[in-house]
Amino acid sequence: MKRMGVDVGGTFTDFIYVDDNGKIDVYKTSTTPHDPSIGMMEGINAICDKLNIKHEEIDEIFHGTTIATNMVLEHKGARAGMITTKGYRDIIHIARHKRPTNFSIVEDIPWQKYPVCQRRDRYGVSERVVAPDGAELIPLDEEEVRQAVRKMKADKVEAIAVCFLFSFLNPAHEQRVKEIIKEEYPEVYISLSSEVLPQFREYERFTTTGLNAYIGPTTAKYIKQLQQTLKEQGYRAKVHLMQSFGGVASAESAQEKPVNLLLSGPVGGVLGAIWTTKLTKINNVITLDIGGTSADISVLADLNPSMKHLLDTKVGGYAAMVPMIDVGTIGAGGGSIAYIDEGGFFRVGPQSAGAVPGPACYDRGGIEPAVSDANIILGRLGTKLLGGRMDIKPELAEKAIMERIGKPLGKDLYEAALGIIDIMNNNMIQEIEKESVRRGFDPREFALFACGGAGSLHACSVARELGMKNVIVPLNPGALCAVGLVNTDLMYDYSKTEMQLSTNVNLDILDKDYAMLEKEAHDRLVEDNMAEEDIVIQRVADCRYEGQGYEMRVPVIGGKVTMETIEKMKESFHTVHKRQFGRSYRDVAVEIVNIRVIGTGKIEDLEPIKIGKGNGHVEDAVIGERQVTFKVNGKPAHMMTKIYDRSLFKAGDDIQGPAIINQMDTTIVIEPDCVGHVNDYGIIVIDINDAGSED
Structure with a gap:
């Protein structure tokens, strides 16, 4: 088995090759922002040429991409329309009456300034199903649907989101609209809320479905083009894409639900950190994954990643209620630009020079000093990067730092460069404290796991300031996300809203619904050619105490649902709640809000290889x-x-x-x-x- 992991970042694209004989090789190229597949194919071909491997011998390619995230952050998605229940087309505009900054009167609210579906492309139609069982109150007006679809076709809308009230209880109306759309406008991208997110909370469901439509056409085109390019160049490998909750999906599944790819990039680093740390004697780590544009931070107590609460999973200010591993991200990377702001304050980031033009020392047209320029001046980086393939010009770094920072502040070259590093480090220290101390974790009881192309340049300083005793540097820190990619499994998440109290639970309905979700997960994995012995089905539930407004995820035992199942689920919830909030309420009924099934197709882990013993020299x-x-x-x-x-x-x-x-993919400073x-x-x-x- 020959596998390749490819992680496309903002500045560099990382590659790792592994095979059953224990051969491992890493590679790195500059990202090509206008078309990420160009840099990707360059690296894949380079590894094959370097190792003398025929293209058709590569069996699997695991891909982490920022294409979906970047479309949302840069507001460059498709023109998406929406068909919804009459009178509710402004749900995604009204949201929950919350503002990112409560007391600002001039703030541009992202979901209103840049709606994923413009108001002129949102249509309300007559229909209504109602709680608690999804009974039809108002029949679907199919003629209104056809008129809306024809209008969107005439307006060249590229994707249509279908979001009806209570469709998570009864998806029949949405399914019928899908059939009508295929009749009237077969080439348009379709996104149904009952397929993307069959859960309650209409605002989050509507916005998540709208996001899926917004990024769907471009993401699907990118994946299809990538598959076509690979085929044309002789590759026969199966393509898997990393999802935000820690597993990969097949290319076909990723095209259907690209919203699961949002924030998938940092997840590979978390998975790679877990695999690597297991080869040490350390159990608690905080990852510091610094790339060219951002720094990603995750707290791994006992090497277990935590999941974000579904009401906290946001991308660029938009609610995206999909499962995500809890990773904090700030604009702090090797390309982060240092500048003096209008008030005279010395700042670094979040703006980044990116891959093009890049830091001044790259000699690609950049004139703003960046963190990499400071590391060059301080001697921490050499004049050649990427194993000698990339020449660096220190004189350009010196000019940028002195003109933009040194002279305005009255500092010499080294003071200005150290100032850039200090501010960069402080930004990351504050984020680590936010992710750890504010959640009840003491960073002094953790090791700092340094990864990404720039993580090990800053890790010692950051760890010392936080009182941490150790820094872990993996074998290939600059390509760790790619390492995580080849060490993950095929994974799908299916959910359904239940709203049942433990004191009055309908066991038959729970049993039936879990069985339905398990079949969906199993069938999806079979479609992806997973062998029965490699398929694992896991049940979980989103629970809360009666009267609470948020849920927590707990495991649920398999088999027929009985009162024993419910009692064990309740006990798990009490334990999880106490660990998170310091107390539990055993005399209060537990409400089962959503049930979930996670289907996993096991893929063989990368086998660690020992290196030779030293002689002390x-x-x-x-x-x-x-x-x-x-x-x-x-x-x-x-x-x-x-x-x-x-x-x-x-x-x-x-x-x-x-x-x-x-080393080729990073530089380590001790x-x-x-x-x-x-x-x-x-x-x-x-x-x-x-x-x-x-x-």
Whole structure:
């Protein structure tokens, strides 16, 4: 089995190749924003050429992409229309009367300024089904539907979202509208709320379905074009795409529900961190995944990823009520631009130079100083990146920093560069505290897991400031998202709203509904050619105490639903609630809001490989030295620092800081008074000295 993982980021695209013989190879190319598939194909072909592998020998390609997310953030989706219950076409405009900033009178509310479906393209039609059982109150007016579809066709609407009240209880009207659309406008992209999100809360359901329509045509086109390009170049590999809740989907499924691809990029890094950390003696980690544009942070207590609450899953200000692993993201990366704002304050990010024009030192037309420019000036980065394939020009970095930062602030070159790094680090420290301390976790009890192309450049400073004792640097930190991709399973999530109290539960209905969802999940995995022995079906439920307004996910045992099933579910909910909020209420009835089934197609994990034992001569890995600038007692201190080639390390090697470690996909900085230890799998665990080099 030959597999390849491809993660398309804002600045670089990362690749990893693995096979059953234990061969692993990583690669990195610049992202091509105008068409990400160009950079992707360049890297896939380069790995095949490098390893002398025929294109048709690649069996599977696992792909993490930001194409769906970028469309939402940049407001560049398709022209989407909506058919809804008469009188309710403004639900996605009204929302929940909440504003991102409560007291601003000039704020542009994203879902109103940039609606996923323009008001002129939203049509209300006569129909109504009602709670609690989805009985039809008003029949569907099919002529009104046809008129709306014909009008949208004339207006060249590219996608249609169908969202009716209570369709999660009875989808018959939405299904009939789908049939009419196929008759009247067969080429349009169709998104039904009863298929995308068959759950209560009409605003979130309508917006999520609208988002699915908004990104659907372009995402589907991209996936089809990618498959076609691969086929034309001789590849026969099955394509899987990473989803936001931690599993991959087939290309066909991803085209149907592209909303599940939103924020899928950072998830690969989380999965890669879990797999890597299991090869150390550490159980609690906080991931710091720094790329060219952003930094992604996730708290993994006992190496278990937490899921975001469905009311907190937002993308660019839009509610996207789909399962997502809890990852916090800020605009802090190697391309983050340093500047003096209108008030005279020194800031870094969230604006990024991206891949084009990139930081000034890339010599691609960028004139604004970025974080990578500062690391070049400080000597932490060399003058060649990507294993020597990318030349860097320090003189351009010096010019940008002095013109935009140094001279306006009256600072010399090194003070200005250290200032950029300090602000960048502080931005990440604040986000880590937000993700950990505010949720009851003490970061001092965690190790910092450094990944992404720039994570290990900043990790020692960030960890020391937070009082953390260790930093973990995986074997391929710059390609960790790609590592996570090839270590994940095929996974689908199916749900249904129930609204049943544990004190008055209808066991027959629960049993029937779980069986229905399990069949959907099983059939989907069979369509994807998964063998029966590799299919795992898991039941969960979204529960809350009677009277609460939010739910928490708990596991549910399989088999026929009985009162024993309900009692075990209640006990799990009490435990989860107490762990999250510090208390439980065992005398209050538990409400089963939604039931879920997660269907998993098991894909063989990447087999870890041990490296050779060392003889205590770490100096054999030294390839040079240069002056590197650190902060000591609040001032720049220039230190001659050894440069190591990571590929020459052996198990048991110890690297005394200060040290710079080079590899193709990243550069690792071990600060003064810190020590790095290479374990049996080539993973570096850095001990952080509290005394440190910084003031």
